[in-house]
Amino acid sequence: MDNREKVVVVRDLYKSFGDLDVLEGVDLDLHREENLVVLGRSGTGKSVLIKIMVGLLRQDSGTMQVLGKEVSKLPLKELNALRLKIGFSFQNSALYDSMTVRENMEFPLVRNVKNLTKKEISMRIEELLEAVGLPQSINQMPSELSGGQKKRIGVARTLVLNPEIMLYDEPTAGLDPITCVDINNLINEVRERYKTTSIVITHDLACAKQTGDRMAVLLDGKFKAMGTFEEVFPRAVDERIKSFYDYNFINS
Amino acid sequence: MAGEADDRKPLLSKKIDKFFTGLADAWNFVRRFFQEVFLPPYEFKEVIHQCYRIGVESLPLISLTGFIVGIVFTNQSRPSLSEFGATSWLPALIAIAIVRAMGPLVTALIAAGKVGSSIGAEIGSMKVTEQIDAMEVSATNPFKFLVVTRVLATTFMIPILVMYTDFVALIGSFINVNGKELVSLSTFFVQVFDAITFLDVFSSVIKSLVFGFTIGIVGCYKGYHSSKGTEGVGRAANSAVVISMFLIFIEELLALQIVNAIRGL
Ligand SMILES: Nc1ncnc2c1ncn2[C@@H]1O[C@H](COP(=O)(O)OP(=O)(O)O)[C@@H](O)[C@H]1O
Ligand SMILES: [Mg+2]
Numbered sequence: 001m002d003n004r005e006k007v008v009v010v011r012d013l014y015k016s017f018g019d020l021d022v023l024e025g026v027d028l029d030l031h032r033e034e035n036l037v038v039l040g041r042s043g044t045g046k047s048v049l050i051k052i053m054v055g056l057l058r059q060d061s062g063t064m065q066v067l068g069k070e071v072s073k074l075p076l077k078e079l080n081a082l083r084l085k086i087g088f089s090f091q092n093s094a095l096y097d098s099m100t101v102r103e104n105m106e107f108p109l110v111r112n113v114k115n116l117t118k119k120e121i122s123m124r125i126e127e128l129l130e131a132v133g134l135p136q137s138i139n140q141m142p143s144e145l146s147g148g149q150k151k152r153i154g155v156a157r158t159l160v161l162n163p164e165i166m167l168y169d170e171p172t173a174g175l176d177p178i179t180c181v182d183i184n185n186l187i188n189e190v191r192e193r194y195k196t197t198s199i200v201i202t203h204d205l206a207c208a209k210q211t212g213d214r215m216a217v218l219l220d221g222k223f224k225a226m227g228t229f230e231e232v233f234p235r236a237v238d239e240r241i242k243s244f245y246d247y248n249f250i251n252s
Numbered sequence: 253m254a255g256e257a258d259d260r261k262p263l264l265s266k267k268i269d270k271f272f273t274g275l276a277d278a279w280n281f282v283r284r285f286f287q288e289v290f291l292p293p294y295e296f297k298e299v300i301h302q303c304y305r306i307g308v309e310s311l312p313l314i315s316l317t318g319f320i321v322g323i324v325f326t327n328q329s330r331p332s333l334s335e336f337g338a339t340s341w342l343p344a345l346i347a348i349a350i351v352r353a354m355g356p357l358v359t360a361l362i363a364a365g366k367v368g369s370s371i372g373a374e375i376g377s378m379k380v381t382e383q384i385d386a387m388e389v390s391a392t393n394p395f396k397f398l399v400v401t402r403v404l405a406t407t408f409m410i411p412i413l414v415m416y417t418d419f420v421a422l423i424g425s426f427i428n429v430n431g432k433e434l435v436s437l438s439t440f441f442v443q444v445f446d447a448i449t450f451l452d453v454f455s456s457v458i459k460s461l462v463f464g465f466t467i468g469i470v471g472c473y474k475g476y477h478s479s480k481g482t483e484g485v486g487r488a489a490n491s492a493v494v495i496s497m498f499l500i501f502i503e504e505l506l507a508l509q510i511v512n513a514i515r516g517l
Binding site: 051054056080081083084086088090091092094095096097098107108111112158161 | 293374377378381382383385386387388389390391392
Protein backbone atom coordinates (compact mmCIF):
# COMPACT_ATOMS: atom_id res chain seq x y z
CA MET A 1 0.00 0.00 0.00
CA ASP A 2 2.03 2.85 1.32
CA ASN A 3 5.75 2.29 0.96
CA ARG A 4 7.01 5.59 2.32
CA GLU A 5 9.21 5.47 5.38
CA LYS A 6 7.28 5.63 8.62
CA VAL A 7 8.71 8.28 10.89
CA VAL A 8 6.32 7.90 13.79
CA VAL A 9 4.45 4.71 14.64
CA VAL A 10 2.01 4.68 17.52
CA ARG A 11 0.19 1.54 18.59
CA ASP A 12 -2.51 1.13 21.20
CA LEU A 13 -1.26 3.99 23.32
CA TYR A 14 -2.83 4.56 26.73
CA LYS A 15 -2.23 7.40 29.15
CA SER A 16 -4.17 8.49 32.19
CA PHE A 17 -3.57 10.95 35.01
CA GLY A 18 -4.99 9.52 38.21
CA ASP A 19 -8.64 8.84 37.50
CA LEU A 20 -8.59 10.79 34.27
CA ASP A 21 -8.22 8.58 31.18
CA VAL A 22 -6.80 10.77 28.46
CA LEU A 23 -5.50 8.52 25.69
CA GLU A 24 -7.27 5.20 25.27
CA GLY A 25 -5.78 3.24 22.43
CA VAL A 26 -4.24 5.70 19.98
CA ASP A 27 -2.89 4.30 16.69
CA LEU A 28 -1.00 6.40 14.21
CA ASP A 29 1.42 6.14 11.28
CA LEU A 30 3.20 9.25 10.16
CA HIS A 31 5.18 9.11 6.93
CA ARG A 32 8.22 11.10 5.97
CA GLU A 33 7.51 14.62 4.77
CA GLU A 34 3.86 14.24 5.55
CA ASN A 35 1.91 16.98 7.28
CA LEU A 36 -0.63 15.55 9.68
CA VAL A 37 -3.18 17.75 11.38
CA VAL A 38 -4.53 16.58 14.71
CA LEU A 39 -7.88 18.04 15.62
CA GLY A 40 -9.90 17.71 18.77
CA ARG A 41 -11.56 19.76 21.46
CA SER A 42 -9.43 21.08 24.25
CA GLY A 43 -8.60 18.60 26.94
CA THR A 44 -8.79 15.56 24.63
CA GLY A 45 -5.08 14.84 25.02
CA LYS A 46 -3.55 16.28 21.86
CA SER A 47 -0.69 17.90 23.75
CA VAL A 48 -0.25 14.80 25.87
CA LEU A 49 0.21 12.74 22.70
CA ILE A 50 3.04 14.87 21.32
CA LYS A 51 4.61 15.23 24.74
CA ILE A 52 4.88 11.45 24.89
CA MET A 53 6.51 11.65 21.47
CA VAL A 54 9.40 13.72 22.85
CA GLY A 55 9.60 11.92 26.18
CA LEU A 56 8.22 14.77 28.30
CA LEU A 57 5.54 12.33 29.44
CA ARG A 58 5.54 8.55 29.43
CA GLN A 59 2.67 6.35 28.28
CA ASP A 60 1.04 3.81 30.59
CA SER A 61 0.98 1.17 27.89
CA GLY A 62 1.32 0.79 24.13
CA THR A 63 4.20 1.83 21.91
CA MET A 64 5.46 5.14 20.63
CA GLN A 65 8.18 4.72 18.04
CA VAL A 66 9.88 7.78 16.63
CA LEU A 67 12.49 7.34 13.89
CA GLY A 68 12.49 3.65 14.67
CA LYS A 69 13.05 3.98 18.40
CA GLU A 70 10.70 3.32 21.29
CA VAL A 71 10.80 6.67 23.09
CA SER A 72 9.86 5.41 26.55
CA LYS A 73 12.70 2.88 26.57
CA LEU A 74 15.53 5.20 25.56
CA PRO A 75 18.23 6.06 28.09
CA LEU A 76 18.55 9.81 28.62
CA LYS A 77 21.51 10.24 26.31
CA GLU A 78 19.78 8.61 23.37
CA LEU A 79 16.54 10.34 24.20
CA ASN A 80 18.33 13.67 24.01
CA ALA A 81 19.87 12.70 20.68
CA LEU A 82 16.39 11.90 19.41
CA ARG A 83 14.98 15.14 20.81
CA LEU A 84 17.44 17.10 18.70
CA LYS A 85 15.77 15.68 15.61
CA ILE A 86 12.39 16.86 16.76
CA GLY A 87 11.33 20.49 16.84
CA PHE A 88 8.63 21.19 19.40
CA SER A 89 6.77 24.45 18.99
CA PHE A 90 4.90 25.06 22.24
CA GLN A 91 1.41 26.42 22.52
CA ASN A 92 2.55 29.56 24.30
CA SER A 93 5.81 29.72 22.35
CA ALA A 94 7.74 29.10 25.57
CA LEU A 95 10.39 31.69 24.73
CA TYR A 96 12.81 32.20 27.60
CA ASP A 97 11.63 35.47 29.16
CA SER A 98 14.96 36.48 30.56
CA MET A 99 16.82 36.18 27.25
CA THR A 100 16.79 38.21 24.06
CA VAL A 101 15.63 36.64 20.81
CA ARG A 102 19.25 36.02 19.87
CA GLU A 103 20.02 34.33 23.20
CA ASN A 104 16.86 32.27 22.90
CA MET A 105 18.06 30.93 19.57
CA GLU A 106 21.65 30.45 20.70
CA PHE A 107 20.53 28.43 23.68
CA PRO A 108 19.94 25.07 21.96
CA LEU A 109 22.67 25.71 19.42
CA VAL A 110 25.65 26.34 21.68
CA ARG A 111 24.66 23.53 23.98
CA ASN A 112 24.26 20.86 21.36
CA VAL A 113 26.54 21.67 18.47
CA LYS A 114 30.21 21.73 19.36
CA ASN A 115 32.93 23.80 17.71
CA LEU A 116 30.76 26.44 16.14
CA THR A 117 32.40 29.83 15.68
CA LYS A 118 30.60 32.99 16.79
CA LYS A 119 30.20 33.90 13.14
CA GLU A 120 28.59 30.59 12.21
CA ILE A 121 26.16 30.90 15.10
CA SER A 122 25.25 34.43 14.09
CA MET A 123 24.75 33.44 10.47
CA ARG A 124 22.52 30.53 11.38
CA ILE A 125 20.38 32.70 13.62
CA GLU A 126 20.09 35.48 11.07
CA GLU A 127 19.18 33.05 8.33
CA LEU A 128 16.36 31.58 10.38
CA LEU A 129 15.05 34.94 11.53
CA GLU A 130 15.01 35.92 7.88
CA ALA A 131 13.08 32.73 7.10
CA VAL A 132 10.38 33.53 9.65
CA GLY A 133 10.32 37.15 8.54
CA LEU A 134 11.61 38.79 11.72
CA PRO A 135 15.26 39.73 11.19
CA GLN A 136 14.75 43.06 12.97
CA SER A 137 13.72 41.41 16.25
CA ILE A 138 17.07 39.85 17.00
CA ASN A 139 17.85 42.01 20.02
CA GLN A 140 14.34 42.30 21.40
CA MET A 141 13.07 40.66 24.56
CA PRO A 142 10.14 38.23 24.28
CA SER A 143 7.97 40.62 26.29
CA GLU A 144 8.30 43.18 23.49
CA LEU A 145 6.92 40.83 20.84
CA SER A 146 3.31 40.29 19.78
CA GLY A 147 1.68 36.88 20.01
CA GLY A 148 2.23 36.14 16.33
CA GLN A 149 5.86 37.27 16.48
CA LYS A 150 6.47 35.05 19.50
CA LYS A 151 5.10 32.08 17.60
CA ARG A 152 7.44 32.82 14.71
CA ILE A 153 10.47 33.13 16.95
CA GLY A 154 9.42 29.95 18.72
CA VAL A 155 9.36 28.17 15.37
CA ALA A 156 12.69 29.67 14.37
CA ARG A 157 14.22 28.50 17.65
CA THR A 158 13.08 24.95 17.08
CA LEU A 159 14.46 25.03 13.53
CA VAL A 160 17.90 26.03 14.70
CA LEU A 161 18.98 22.40 15.05
CA ASN A 162 17.61 21.24 11.69
CA PRO A 163 14.89 18.94 13.00
CA GLU A 164 13.45 16.19 10.83
CA ILE A 165 10.11 16.30 12.59
CA MET A 166 8.21 19.42 13.61
CA LEU A 167 5.48 19.32 16.21
CA TYR A 168 3.30 22.42 16.35
CA ASP A 169 1.07 22.66 19.41
CA GLU A 170 -1.83 24.94 18.48
CA PRO A 171 0.25 27.34 16.40
CA THR A 172 -2.66 29.66 15.69
CA ALA A 173 -4.38 29.63 19.07
CA GLY A 174 -5.13 33.11 20.31
CA LEU A 175 -4.08 34.87 17.12
CA ASP A 176 -6.17 37.12 14.90
CA PRO A 177 -7.36 35.60 11.60
CA ILE A 178 -4.84 37.41 9.42
CA THR A 179 -1.92 36.39 11.60
CA CYS A 180 -3.30 32.84 11.52
CA VAL A 181 -2.98 32.81 7.76
CA ASP A 182 0.61 34.06 8.09
CA ILE A 183 1.47 31.29 10.52
CA ASN A 184 -0.13 28.68 8.28
CA ASN A 185 1.97 29.93 5.40
CA LEU A 186 5.01 29.77 7.60
CA ILE A 187 4.29 26.14 8.46
CA ASN A 188 4.02 25.31 4.78
CA GLU A 189 7.20 27.22 3.96
CA VAL A 190 9.14 25.49 6.70
CA ARG A 191 7.99 22.19 5.36
CA GLU A 192 9.06 22.96 1.82
CA ARG A 193 12.32 24.60 2.71
CA TYR A 194 13.54 22.23 5.41
CA LYS A 195 11.78 19.05 4.24
CA THR A 196 10.28 18.40 7.64
CA THR A 197 7.65 15.89 8.61
CA SER A 198 5.09 17.62 10.79
CA ILE A 199 2.21 17.26 13.13
CA VAL A 200 0.07 20.35 13.55
CA ILE A 201 -2.35 20.43 16.45
CA THR A 202 -5.21 22.82 16.04
CA HIS A 203 -8.90 23.32 16.42
CA ASP A 204 -8.99 25.72 13.57
CA LEU A 205 -10.29 24.00 10.44
CA ALA A 206 -9.01 26.71 8.13
CA CYS A 207 -5.54 26.06 9.48
CA ALA A 208 -6.10 22.33 9.10
CA LYS A 209 -7.21 22.62 5.51
CA GLN A 210 -4.36 24.91 4.60
CA THR A 211 -1.52 22.97 6.23
CA GLY A 212 -2.52 19.31 6.36
CA ASP A 213 -2.24 16.44 3.91
CA ARG A 214 -4.16 14.31 6.32
CA MET A 215 -6.49 15.02 9.20
CA ALA A 216 -6.89 12.99 12.35
CA VAL A 217 -9.64 13.69 14.83
CA LEU A 218 -9.00 12.79 18.46
CA LEU A 219 -12.20 11.88 20.28
CA ASP A 220 -12.67 9.88 23.47
CA GLY A 221 -8.97 9.10 23.63
CA LYS A 222 -8.72 7.63 20.11
CA PHE A 223 -8.37 8.79 16.55
CA LYS A 224 -11.96 8.49 15.37
CA ALA A 225 -11.45 9.68 11.82
CA MET A 226 -8.41 9.87 9.64
CA GLY A 227 -7.95 10.88 6.03
CA THR A 228 -7.86 13.90 3.78
CA PHE A 229 -9.93 16.92 4.65
CA GLU A 230 -12.58 15.97 2.10
CA GLU A 231 -12.75 12.42 3.40
CA VAL A 232 -13.09 13.40 7.02
CA PHE A 233 -15.28 16.43 7.23
CA PRO A 234 -18.01 16.97 4.66
CA ARG A 235 -19.12 13.36 5.01
CA ALA A 236 -18.65 13.02 8.74
CA VAL A 237 -21.09 10.62 10.37
CA ASP A 238 -20.14 11.24 13.98
CA GLU A 239 -22.24 14.08 15.31
CA ARG A 240 -19.31 15.65 17.12
CA ILE A 241 -17.05 15.74 14.08
CA LYS A 242 -19.89 17.19 12.11
CA SER A 243 -20.48 19.91 14.67
CA PHE A 244 -16.79 20.73 14.51
CA TYR A 245 -17.12 21.26 10.79
CA ASP A 246 -20.37 23.18 11.02
CA TYR A 247 -19.04 25.45 13.69
CA ASN A 248 -15.96 26.37 11.71
CA PHE A 249 -17.91 26.59 8.50
CA ILE A 250 -20.47 28.99 9.89
CA ASN A 251 -17.77 31.10 11.43
CA SER A 252 -15.65 31.45 8.33
CA MET B 253 -22.98 13.31 62.44
CA ALA B 254 -21.45 10.08 61.27
CA GLY B 255 -21.53 11.34 57.71
CA GLU B 256 -19.59 14.42 58.72
CA ALA B 257 -16.83 12.34 60.25
CA ASP B 258 -16.68 10.19 57.13
CA ASP B 259 -16.30 13.27 54.97
CA ARG B 260 -13.50 14.55 57.08
CA LYS B 261 -11.46 11.41 57.36
CA PRO B 262 -10.28 11.10 53.77
CA LEU B 263 -9.54 14.82 53.78
CA LEU B 264 -7.24 14.50 56.77
CA SER B 265 -5.49 11.39 55.51
CA LYS B 266 -5.12 13.06 52.14
CA LYS B 267 -3.47 16.03 53.80
CA ILE B 268 -1.08 13.84 55.75
CA ASP B 269 -0.38 11.88 52.61
CA LYS B 270 0.33 15.09 50.72
CA PHE B 271 2.64 16.29 53.46
CA PHE B 272 4.78 13.17 53.34
CA THR B 273 4.90 12.93 49.56
CA GLY B 274 5.88 16.59 49.59
CA LEU B 275 8.66 15.83 52.05
CA ALA B 276 9.90 12.93 49.92
CA ASP B 277 9.79 15.14 46.81
CA ALA B 278 11.80 17.82 48.58
CA TRP B 279 14.36 15.30 49.73
CA ASN B 280 14.74 13.96 46.19
CA PHE B 281 15.14 17.50 44.93
CA VAL B 282 17.99 18.15 47.37
CA ARG B 283 19.60 14.82 46.49
CA ARG B 284 19.35 15.58 42.81
CA PHE B 285 21.13 18.88 43.41
CA PHE B 286 24.09 17.10 44.99
CA GLN B 287 24.14 14.54 42.21
CA GLU B 288 24.17 17.09 39.44
CA VAL B 289 26.31 19.83 40.89
CA PHE B 290 29.54 17.92 40.26
CA LEU B 291 28.68 16.60 36.79
CA PRO B 292 29.55 18.49 33.62
CA PRO B 293 28.51 20.54 31.72
CA TYR B 294 29.06 23.43 34.13
CA GLU B 295 27.05 26.57 33.53
CA PHE B 296 29.65 29.00 34.91
CA LYS B 297 28.32 31.95 33.02
CA GLU B 298 24.85 31.50 34.41
CA VAL B 299 26.21 31.14 37.97
CA ILE B 300 28.03 34.46 37.63
CA HIS B 301 24.95 36.06 36.15
CA GLN B 302 22.84 34.82 39.06
CA CYS B 303 25.40 36.00 41.64
CA TYR B 304 25.32 39.43 40.08
CA ARG B 305 21.56 39.46 40.08
CA ILE B 306 21.36 38.42 43.74
CA GLY B 307 23.76 41.20 44.65
CA VAL B 308 21.86 43.84 42.73
CA GLU B 309 18.49 42.70 44.02
CA SER B 310 19.38 42.70 47.68
CA LEU B 311 22.10 45.32 48.08
CA PRO B 312 19.98 48.46 48.55
CA LEU B 313 17.72 46.91 51.16
CA ILE B 314 20.58 45.18 52.97
CA SER B 315 22.60 48.38 53.10
CA LEU B 316 19.77 50.35 54.57
CA THR B 317 18.73 47.68 57.05
CA GLY B 318 22.28 46.90 58.17
CA PHE B 319 23.03 50.55 58.77
CA ILE B 320 19.86 51.14 60.76
CA VAL B 321 20.32 47.97 62.78
CA GLY B 322 23.82 49.16 63.70
CA ILE B 323 22.61 52.54 64.88
CA VAL B 324 19.51 51.35 66.70
CA PHE B 325 21.18 48.41 68.39
CA THR B 326 24.01 50.57 69.65
CA ASN B 327 21.68 53.23 70.89
CA GLN B 328 19.43 50.76 72.69
CA SER B 329 22.33 48.92 74.34
CA ARG B 330 23.89 52.05 75.74
CA PRO B 331 21.61 52.58 78.79
CA SER B 332 22.17 49.10 80.22
CA LEU B 333 25.93 49.39 79.83
CA SER B 334 26.08 52.91 81.27
CA GLU B 335 24.39 51.65 84.44
CA PHE B 336 27.65 49.84 85.13
CA GLY B 337 29.73 52.66 83.70
CA ALA B 338 30.79 50.31 80.98
CA THR B 339 29.89 52.19 77.81
CA SER B 340 33.48 51.72 76.65
CA TRP B 341 32.48 48.11 76.03
CA LEU B 342 29.92 49.18 73.44
CA PRO B 343 32.06 48.50 70.34
CA ALA B 344 32.94 45.00 71.58
CA LEU B 345 29.38 44.17 72.53
CA ILE B 346 27.98 45.39 69.22
CA ALA B 347 30.66 43.62 67.21
CA ILE B 348 29.88 40.30 68.83
CA ALA B 349 26.13 40.72 68.47
CA ILE B 350 26.42 41.69 64.82
CA VAL B 351 28.91 39.10 63.70
CA ARG B 352 27.42 36.21 65.64
CA ALA B 353 23.73 36.82 65.11
CA MET B 354 22.36 40.02 63.63
CA GLY B 355 24.40 40.11 60.43
CA PRO B 356 23.64 36.61 59.18
CA LEU B 357 20.04 36.68 60.33
CA VAL B 358 19.14 40.08 58.93
CA THR B 359 20.85 39.35 55.62
CA ALA B 360 19.31 35.92 55.23
CA LEU B 361 15.81 37.10 56.07
CA ILE B 362 16.02 39.97 53.63
CA ALA B 363 17.46 37.74 50.93
CA ALA B 364 14.74 35.17 51.57
CA GLY B 365 12.16 37.89 50.96
CA LYS B 366 13.86 39.47 47.97
CA VAL B 367 15.81 36.72 46.27
CA GLY B 368 13.90 33.63 47.39
CA SER B 369 10.60 35.00 46.20
CA SER B 370 11.99 36.15 42.89
CA ILE B 371 13.57 32.76 42.24
CA GLY B 372 10.30 31.05 43.16
CA ALA B 373 8.29 33.32 40.88
CA GLU B 374 10.74 33.13 38.00
CA ILE B 375 11.08 29.37 37.94
CA GLY B 376 7.38 28.96 38.65
CA SER B 377 6.45 31.06 35.66
CA MET B 378 8.97 29.19 33.51
CA LYS B 379 7.30 26.01 34.62
CA VAL B 380 3.75 27.06 33.81
CA THR B 381 4.65 28.65 30.46
CA GLU B 382 6.43 25.44 29.44
CA GLN B 383 9.85 27.08 29.25
CA ILE B 384 11.25 24.27 31.38
CA ASP B 385 9.76 21.72 28.99
CA ALA B 386 11.25 23.69 26.11
CA MET B 387 14.72 23.35 27.65
CA GLU B 388 14.17 19.68 28.18
CA VAL B 389 13.19 19.01 24.57
CA SER B 390 16.18 20.95 23.33
CA ALA B 391 18.28 18.36 25.15
CA THR B 392 19.39 20.74 27.89
CA ASN B 393 19.03 19.71 31.49
CA PRO B 394 16.82 22.43 32.98
CA PHE B 395 17.63 21.32 36.50
CA LYS B 396 21.26 22.02 35.87
CA PHE B 397 20.72 25.28 34.08
CA LEU B 398 18.09 26.72 36.42
CA VAL B 399 18.36 25.04 39.80
CA VAL B 400 22.03 24.18 40.22
CA THR B 401 23.15 27.63 39.09
CA ARG B 402 20.77 29.51 41.36
CA VAL B 403 21.46 27.39 44.41
CA LEU B 404 25.21 27.79 43.92
CA ALA B 405 24.77 31.52 43.49
CA THR B 406 22.76 32.00 46.68
CA THR B 407 25.12 29.72 48.60
CA PHE B 408 28.17 31.77 47.62
CA MET B 409 26.56 35.18 47.71
CA ILE B 410 24.87 35.11 51.11
CA PRO B 411 28.20 34.84 53.03
CA ILE B 412 29.57 37.74 51.00
CA LEU B 413 26.46 39.79 51.62
CA VAL B 414 26.64 38.91 55.32
CA MET B 415 30.15 40.32 55.57
CA TYR B 416 28.95 43.42 53.82
CA THR B 417 26.00 43.74 56.22
CA ASP B 418 28.34 43.30 59.19
CA PHE B 419 30.51 46.07 57.85
CA VAL B 420 27.64 48.47 57.17
CA ALA B 421 26.11 47.76 60.57
CA LEU B 422 29.43 48.45 62.27
CA ILE B 423 29.69 51.74 60.39
CA GLY B 424 26.22 52.62 61.67
CA SER B 425 27.28 51.67 65.15
CA PHE B 426 30.48 53.70 64.86
CA ILE B 427 28.58 56.82 63.84
CA ASN B 428 26.42 56.47 66.91
CA VAL B 429 29.34 55.73 69.24
CA ASN B 430 31.41 58.48 67.71
CA GLY B 431 28.59 60.97 68.31
CA LYS B 432 28.10 60.06 71.96
CA GLU B 433 31.39 58.73 73.29
CA LEU B 434 33.70 60.54 70.86
CA VAL B 435 35.55 57.31 70.04
CA SER B 436 37.76 57.58 66.95
CA LEU B 437 37.39 55.28 63.97
CA SER B 438 40.66 53.46 64.61
CA THR B 439 39.93 52.93 68.31
CA PHE B 440 36.49 51.69 67.46
CA PHE B 441 37.71 49.10 65.00
CA VAL B 442 40.61 47.99 67.19
CA GLN B 443 38.07 47.22 69.88
CA VAL B 444 35.80 45.49 67.38
CA PHE B 445 38.52 43.19 66.09
CA ASP B 446 39.75 42.45 69.60
CA ALA B 447 36.31 41.23 70.53
CA ILE B 448 35.69 38.96 67.55
CA THR B 449 37.22 35.50 67.65
CA PHE B 450 38.07 33.18 64.79
CA LEU B 451 35.23 30.90 65.82
CA ASP B 452 32.78 33.80 65.51
CA VAL B 453 33.79 34.52 61.95
CA PHE B 454 34.09 30.88 60.96
CA SER B 455 30.70 29.88 62.33
CA SER B 456 29.13 32.96 60.78
CA VAL B 457 30.45 31.98 57.35
CA ILE B 458 29.31 28.36 57.67
CA LYS B 459 25.91 29.46 58.91
CA SER B 460 25.59 31.89 56.00
CA LEU B 461 26.46 29.18 53.50
CA VAL B 462 23.65 27.09 54.94
CA PHE B 463 21.23 30.03 54.86
CA GLY B 464 22.16 30.72 51.26
CA PHE B 465 21.67 27.12 50.26
CA THR B 466 18.30 27.10 52.00
CA ILE B 467 17.08 30.23 50.22
CA GLY B 468 18.15 28.92 46.82
CA ILE B 469 16.89 25.40 47.12
CA VAL B 470 13.54 26.34 48.64
CA GLY B 471 12.90 28.99 45.98
CA CYS B 472 13.82 26.58 43.19
CA TYR B 473 11.84 23.71 44.65
CA LYS B 474 8.72 25.77 45.08
CA GLY B 475 9.02 27.18 41.57
CA TYR B 476 9.77 23.83 39.99
CA HIS B 477 6.70 22.30 41.61
CA SER B 478 4.35 25.20 41.19
CA SER B 479 0.89 24.35 39.91
CA LYS B 480 -0.54 25.57 36.63
CA GLY B 481 -1.81 29.10 36.27
CA THR B 482 -0.67 32.50 37.44
CA GLU B 483 -2.12 31.80 40.85
CA GLY B 484 0.26 28.86 41.21
CA VAL B 485 3.22 31.14 40.50
CA GLY B 486 2.14 33.60 43.19
CA ARG B 487 1.76 30.79 45.65
CA ALA B 488 5.18 29.40 44.77
CA ALA B 489 6.82 32.77 45.43
CA ASN B 490 4.95 33.23 48.66
CA SER B 491 5.62 29.82 50.13
CA ALA B 492 9.27 30.06 49.08
CA VAL B 493 9.61 33.04 51.43
CA VAL B 494 7.61 31.58 54.30
CA ILE B 495 9.34 28.21 54.24
CA SER B 496 12.87 29.53 53.86
CA MET B 497 12.37 32.05 56.69
CA PHE B 498 11.07 29.26 58.90
CA LEU B 499 14.02 27.04 58.06
CA ILE B 500 16.48 29.89 58.61
CA PHE B 501 15.22 30.33 62.18
CA ILE B 502 15.47 26.61 62.84
CA GLU B 503 19.00 26.56 61.44
CA GLU B 504 19.93 29.57 63.55
CA LEU B 505 18.83 27.72 66.66
CA LEU B 506 20.77 24.61 65.66
CA ALA B 507 23.86 26.66 64.89
CA LEU B 508 23.62 28.29 68.30
CA GLN B 509 23.62 24.89 69.99
CA ILE B 510 26.54 23.63 67.95
CA VAL B 511 28.68 26.72 68.44
CA ASN B 512 27.99 26.75 72.17
CA ALA B 513 29.00 23.11 72.37
CA ILE B 514 32.27 23.90 70.55
CA ARG B 515 32.92 26.85 72.84
CA GLY B 516 32.41 24.63 75.87
CA LEU B 517 35.15 22.24 74.75
N1 LIG C 1 1.08 16.61 33.51
C1 LIG C 1 -0.23 16.42 33.68
N2 LIG C 1 -0.70 16.05 34.88
C2 LIG C 1 -2.02 15.85 35.08
N3 LIG C 1 -2.95 16.00 34.14
C3 LIG C 1 -2.56 16.39 32.92
C4 LIG C 1 -1.17 16.62 32.63
N4 LIG C 1 -1.06 16.99 31.33
C5 LIG C 1 -2.32 16.98 30.84
N5 LIG C 1 -3.21 16.62 31.79
C6 LIG C 1 -4.65 16.48 31.59
O1 LIG C 1 -4.87 15.70 30.44
C7 LIG C 1 -5.96 16.20 29.69
C8 LIG C 1 -5.52 16.43 28.26
O2 LIG C 1 -4.60 17.51 28.25
P1 LIG C 1 -3.99 18.12 26.93
O3 LIG C 1 -3.33 17.07 26.15
O4 LIG C 1 -3.18 19.27 27.34
O5 LIG C 1 -5.29 18.61 26.15
P2 LIG C 1 -5.33 19.29 24.73
O6 LIG C 1 -5.99 18.31 23.82
O7 LIG C 1 -6.19 20.51 24.89
O8 LIG C 1 -3.94 19.64 24.33
C9 LIG C 1 -6.42 17.45 30.38
O9 LIG C 1 -7.58 17.15 31.10
C10 LIG C 1 -5.30 17.80 31.31
O10 LIG C 1 -5.79 18.39 32.48
MG1 LIG D 1 -2.95 21.41 24.27
